[in-house]
Amino acid sequence: MRRLLLIIAVVFVSLSANAESIKQAFESPEDSHKPWVFWYWINGNITEEGIKADLESMADAGLGGVVLMHINEHHVIPAGPVEFLSEEYQSLLAYTFEKASELGLKVNLYNSEGWSVAGGPWISPKDGMKELTWSEQQVHSQTQPIIFPAPHAPLNFYEDIAVLAFPTPKAHMEPEFQERIAMARISGVTPKVTEPATNAFDGDWNTVVYPKVDDETKQRFIQFDFSEEYTFRNVFVKFSAYGMMGRNHLLISNDGENYQEVAFSKRGQIYDDISCFQFEPVKAKHAKIVFEPTDNKLLYTAMPKVDVAVREVIFDNKPRIANWCQKAAHIFPFHMQETEREAMNASLESNASINLDSIVDVTQYLDENGRLNWTPPSDNWTVIRFGMSSTEAVNRPGTAKGEGLEVDKLSERALDKHFEHYIKNVASRSQEHVGDSFVSTHADSWEVGRQNWTQEFEIDFKERRGYSPIRLLPITLGYTVKNAMFSERFLWDYRKTLAELIAERFYGGMQKRSNELGLKFSAQSMKPFIDNLQALGKADIIYANSAFRSINPAENRPNQEFAYLTAKMAASAGSIYNKPVRSESFTSLPQANRWLSHPLTYKSQADTDLAAGVTLTTHHLFTHQPWTTLEPGMTLGYWGLHFERTQTWWHEINTWNEYLTRAHSMLSKGQPVFDVLHLLGDDSATTSDKEFALKTLPEGYDFEFISTNGLMNHVDVNERGQLAFESGRTYNLLSISPDVSMRVEVLEQIKSLLERGVTVVGLPPTFSPSLEGSFDISGTDGRVHYLADEIWGAGFKSQVFKTLEDALNHKGIQPDVLISHTDNRFVWRHHDVSEENTDVYFISNLDQMAAEIELDLRAKGKVVEIWDPLSGKRLLTSDYVVENGRTRFTLHFDQAQSLFVVLAPQKSTGKLLNTSPIRQLQVLDSPWQVDFIKGVKKPNALALNELIDLSQHVNEDVRYFSGTVRYETEFEMADYLPTSQSYLLSLGEAFQFARVRLNGHDLGLRMWAPYHFDISNIIRSGANRLEIEVTTLWPNRLIGDERLYPETATWKENGYQGFQLTSFPKWLKGTAPEQPGRRSTFATWKHWNKDDELLPSGLLGPVSIMVQDRN
DSSP states (O other), X not given: OTTTTEEEEEEOOOOSTTHHHHHHHHHSOOGGGXXXXXXXXXXXXXXXXXXXXXXXXXXXXXXXXXXXXEEOOTTSSOOOSOOTTSHHHHHHHHHHHHHHHHHTOEEEEESSSSSSSSEETTOOGGGBOEEEEEEEEEEOSTTSOOBOOOOOOGGGOEEEEEEEEEEOOGGGOOOOGGGGEEEEEETTOOTTOOSOGGGGSSSOTTOOBOOOOOTTTOOOEEEEEEEEEEEEEEEEEEEOSSOOOEEEEEEEESSSSOOEEEEEEEEOSTTOOEEEEEEEEEEEEEEEEEEEEOSOHHHHHHOTTOOOOEEEEEEEOOOOOTTHXXXXXXXXXXXXHHHHTSOOOOOSOGGGEXXXXXXXXXXXXXXXXXXXXXXXXXXXXXXXXXXXXXXXXXXXXXXTTTOOEEBOTTOHHHHHHHHHHTHHHHHHHTGGGBTTTEEEEEEOOOOSOOOOBOTTHHHHHHHHHSSOSGGGGGGGGTOEESOHHHHHHHHHHHHHHHHHHIIIIIIHHHHHHHHHTTOEEEEXXXXXXXXXXXXXXXXXXXXXXXXXXXSSHHHHHHHHHHHHHHHHHHHHHHHHHTOOEEEEEEEEOGGGOTTOOXXXXXXXXXXXXXXXXXXXXXXXEEEOOOOSSOSEEOOBTTBOOOOSTTSTTGGGTHHHHHHHHHHHHHTTSSEEOOSEEEEOOSOSSOOOOHHIIIIISOTTOOEEEEOHHHHHHTOEEOTTSOEEOTTSOEESEEEEOOOSXXXXXXXXXXXXXXXXXXXXXXXXXXXXXXXXXXXXHHHXXXXXXXXXXXXXXXXXXXXXXXSHHHHHHHHTOOOSEEEESOOSOEEEEEEEEGGGTEEEEEEEEOSSSOEEEEEEESOXXXXXXXXXXXXXXXXXXXXXEEETTEEEEEEEEOTTOEEEEEEESSOSOOOBOOOSOEEEEEEOOSOEEEEEEEESSOOOOEEESSOOOGGGOSSHHHHTOOEEEEEEEEEEEOSOOOTTEEEEEEOOEEESEEEEEETTEEEEEESSSOOEEEOTTTOOSEEEEEEEEEEOOSHHHHHHHHHHSOOSSOEEEOSSSSEEESSOOTTOOSSSOOOOSSOOOEESEEOOOTTSOOOOOEEEEOOEEEEEEOO
């Protein structure tokens, strides 16, 4: 963690041949670098007046654009009058594009309602996401009729794929477990409940049981009592699509009283409707499956449909491939370390395998009633009916008019239908704004579970893998065909085909259709079930995502770590495929919400994204405010950053947006400098390599990720033997994730790179993960061994190394950045504009405490300058050492401060960085005139002889005030002010934003401590007049209204946090509703109550004049 969070950004920027261009990037960034916002329209609560006010406030605040979504977060906010896709809705969209164009704002319109990828009511089950389903029959006798139950057909959709028959392997021959059940019990079921317990094990996926909480044990479970001791090693549970997220536990007992757990299965997403328990064989008379709901109340509350609904339970003792549910993509996500990176299981019993030649396709003998009119040639055959049905995944969270099935992610035909019903329709109605203000469409994070089949999948599979998957479908149930190695490789090919189709058909298809309309397509980083890098590379604009859990920095560190890796993946895709990288930034969980957040609380998150490679921040979120008279107003329930115009501090937010704009602009110059390109193994799907990023990579080096798609199709080698992309990125080393397998073509590419001078770090694979179009495993593996021997043999011994340290030392590559003399966390990034011979280091202190650090940089220049992107100041420093091509010096960082360190051939400023100590000259003890100038309930002015915490004032309106307070005073200075000193005004403590005017001069804004303002050229001998405007946060006024005044609406407690409206009150109508009574605030979510403590408020001081000797 220490080394990860030391990411320094070195931006090589030239000030010699084109000095003005770099200064322009810093001092006058282009509008394209302005930050954006996610702009949510909430559940039909939309007004033209609100849109106008929102967009104007965004433009005034220095924002560049919006990602627009219409959201219904499962009815936590009551519905408004505007229905999705109604004529009124379409007119409001058209007005949005028109107004945005007028203001110079850009709009990225989500491709459907909600945020979970893509879909709507226009998608039929045939065109929705599909899963592989099956029904298995054990045929013990040739005379036994073979009749399948009605196929699993949710939403009345089902299509057969194939009916396959094969002699039952000896290890599979056992009585049906249903025959062993003496009694089954469903928890919480009363005699009045009609569904019998047998529905849980009747072989029919269309029947359902609903375990409820048992009064005695307080658990939800299904219990099985066997007639005699039963040996089993697998338990399979099929849920309804909306099943309870959480852990499912398998327990066994011999006395029916004392149970012990033998396995558990975790359900990760709402649409994961399968749990697979695998364990060493056990013997028991009693078994119980306990369904434990997720302890994540946030997710549970957000999904009111969630319940335990079980379609089928199957026990058996058949040897199956380890983790077969993940490996066959029945469970999301299906990239797991044990799935991709461990040696394949070759130790299953030899009598458990199915002879490939014995598998017979008997599909033609199946009649419409499910009867198979076919007789096996002998006793003891297994017959399996494979088909596809709907996963029932819907786009969410949406309204009745916008919510429908998620589109099939493997089908071009289905995607055409999806595009035509919304984005194409909107574009045609606002054609004059396409490419002007309406510039793109978006797909957000993947929150719809898995898909593992579609129409014509067999054809796609055969074209890509060189053989048909049909006769091998029993492997998707964990059965071995031929042998375990053969079967594992088929499953790898199966997952790889799904991953490729999702990347190409969905993400590539969205990009193609958007471009045909004159729009660009943006996509967010996904879950680890496909090649994320390849899929992101199909978009025109790549989105990372970051969330923060708490305003307490220590509690938020794990989220920053995750955000860094997510942004690294997105930025890596940007480098490989030459695409811009943005981020959904600061998606705050409820405990970081409640109108407590402000730029200090998420600056470290912003800088982590920037250091990882994000070049445009998109705040999550700005909630559309449909009303012009209510504050704080509309919310997304307990979600959100509350980065919107009704914030108390919105009028001061330009300073923050200017910081981001400067940082975006600077970090878009030149090329980032990396030493290592890290190959994420030859996996069917990719996820970031946390172990490599946080532990393996030595301190002081930067890196990016690559998958085999990028390695095979986009990497080149330059004249210096560096890996290079079309984007201009270069890398000194290729590092390979620890992996036991690699395809022949990937090894051949690595060998080719070596022949062109590349240096490689890693260990040799021992086999191929794929059948590679041939069933000759030994031949394929022989080729793998041959290539591995060549690569890791004597021929490339000076280019191939086992560890990064060995390779870096051999090549003499020193650390790019070393930071010492501090325990604070720092992040960095390094860009190069080599033709201008200038280095710039972006360095950020992530902690909310100051630090004095020593910087040791792998760069040198004739001058060293410090550019502050928050203040816009550029200063020259002379106290540094250049030695052996490196630059070393000490630099002070305030809390959460970030700086650009510019190493240039000539100076751009004559102003010197003052490193002399600061000392107090005079504490201001004159009285203060206090006026409450901006807020919903402004108290009368008051006079203070000394500064106090306003939340402790005796006056209620002062105590509960939220808004902007102006403090005015006059003070005297000595007749003589030495010019050998610099003068600073220090405010001491202030909550939270502070703007200073001295003698009529606006000295700017500080959003957090230290509240220091340079007054050297403004302070004067004799009388001075000082004005300080302090803007506080919302909570105190919200708490005050709770304490003082009766409710104006009806609320109910939310299961996760706060209180939600039962309905809109009758008075809340129109654009400018008037709230009855004396309350001055109204919000659609209640985060605060009367018993909550007030926050410190206002200017606490002490306010003092500080001096600093000039250098």
